[in-house]
Amino acid sequence: MNKFQKAFENGKAFIAFLTCGDPDLTTTEASVIAAAEGGAGIIELNIPFSDPTAVDAPIQEANIRALQAGVTTDKIFAFVKALRPKVDVPLVFSTYANVVFSYGTERFLAACKEIGIDGLIVPDLPFEEHDEFLPACKAYGITLISMISATSKARIQAIASAAEGFLYIMTCPGGTNAQLREVVSTIRKYTDIPCAVCISAEDTPYVLDTAAICDGIIEDTPIVELIKRKGAKAASYVGAYVRGRKAMLKLL
Secondary structure, rough: OHHHHHHHOOEEEEEEEEEOOOHHHHHHHHHHHHHHHHHHOOOEOOOOOOOOOOOOOHHHHHHHHHHOOOOOOOOOOOOOOHHHHOOOOEEEEOOOOOHHHHOOOHHHHHHHHOOOOEEEEEOOOOOHHHHHOOOHHOOOEEOOOEEEHHHHHHHHHHHHHHHHEEEEEEEOOOHHHHHHHHOOOOHHOOOOOOOEEEEOOOOOHHHHHHHHHOOEEEOHHHHHHHHHHHHHHHHHHHHHHHOOOHHHOOOO
């Protein structure tokens, strides 16, 4: 059993999203540890980018705050290297193709292996261009996480069949759970890989209804906004939030 499968083996998984360096790396470290202790099965660490796409305003603002605070990719690598011995859940980087290309793909992935990163999510990487990163990811033992949405339609078979680790399902503005059920039903024709859906709302009934369809949920905006409100004191609040979500998911 790989580390990602383990995250999904006991009920619905909770995946916590944090932007590295917002408001500073010390707070990010404490918040990651608190999230893991609170029951997060996987931690998604966002490497900030100056022009993030396919994310809402709070995450864009978190990226800008982190960059203005002086965070860099090298500082994040050093931060994760120090963090890794303190948490045993899978750590996944999410960032944009330009960040990886600018750093150097081989150099970036070699550093990921050295510091203990388990996976990579590249939101602006079309499935048809996965070969830009996949061979190097395999060479360094980094799982390239595939993303899928209701708009993927005819591409779902190809994406699902090639997926590793878990499938990251993106919800679309105005999308419904009926559409999500259709996507998951189509995915299940081709693979039994765990499916986690990204949710950007705190509404408990909606979260429960959505989580019931998939194997886990990813929360980004609620955690990012919580950290924005609490600042350097955010870690305990993040831990409490994750514990609450895990308790809720146990109802399913």
